[in-house]
Amino acid sequence: MTSDNTAIIRKIKKLKKEKNAVILAHLYQDLEIQHAADFCGDSFELAKKARSTDAENIIFCGVSFMAESAKILNPEKHVFIPRKDAGCRMADMITKDDVLKLKEKHPSAAVVCYINSSADTKSVCDMCVTSSNSLKIIKNMKENEIIFVPDKNLGSYIAKQLPEKKFHFFNGFCPVHNNIKLEELKKAKELHPGSLVLVHPECRPEISDAADFVGSTSAIINFVKESNEKSFIIGTEKAIVEKLTEECPEKDVFLIADHVVCRNMKLTSLEDLLYTLEDLDDEVILPDGVMISARTCLDNMMKAGSAK
Ligand code: SF4
Structure with missing residues (x-):
């Protein structure tokens, strides 16, 4: 992490206490955002967390449908998304x-x-x-x-x-997962022989059929952490590979193909998160x-x- 990022994260942590805010981040967010968050998880974990928080303000680092769900589950709370333009193509x-x-x-x-x-x-x-x-x-x-x-x-x-x-x-x-091709899976297996292939069920059926394990992002993370195997090919968003590489340095974790990146999930920067906390402006509002x-x-x- 750069010293600039460390300074921003320090400011974010101070501000969130002052403003009674909780920061929730999806596992596909950049790792620097996850480092600044109070809680990281997949959609279901974040929905549960959004419902159980005592904080008055929820800052949701993810895409718009997630912030909407947090608002719907917490109508009395103020929900903010640092990048309102972060949509989900699916x-x-x-x-x-x-x-x-x-x-x-x-x-x-x-x-x-x-x-x-x-x-x-x-x-x-x-x-x-x-x-x-x-x-x-x-x-x-x-x-x-x-x-x-x-x-x-x-x-x-x-x-x-x-x-x-x-x-x-x-x-x-989901264009990100649907674009993973069977030839790419086969090539990844050739490059990393003996690796287990773990994929998200948003992949095409032929990819799920060819995988050793199909599960949500959290299930994939838990699988790698709990497995006695050493090497894995991951068929979901790149951030999961980065997270596993950071958290399981003793294991080899490879992305199935370089293009498996959700651009909308990558829009949020630490600066966006800081400014959102500073302003607490433009909260998520939905018709009654x-x-x-x-x-x-x-x-x-x-x-x-x-x-x-
Ligand atoms: S990876 Fe991106 S486009 Fe695909 S479902 Fe998730 S948020 Fe939507």
């Missing part, structure tokens, strides 16, 4: 009207949305899920017919494991109707996700 692929059309086509199906969707999209869905809890939640749902939006890759991964349920998908995907309906969808996930 979340932007679907609108509320697309969901309404699918509902019209399949009226008996329950609508499950991946948390990587806008508050507006969530407002017309029955249940929200993340990559870490989706299988358990959908398995336990009473409905046998499911409309799953927006990620067709995560949807097919779940559907394969729940043949007793009928699924309808939307043609959405969207807040109420999207909250039901997220609350359903929190209840179902915690159920045994």
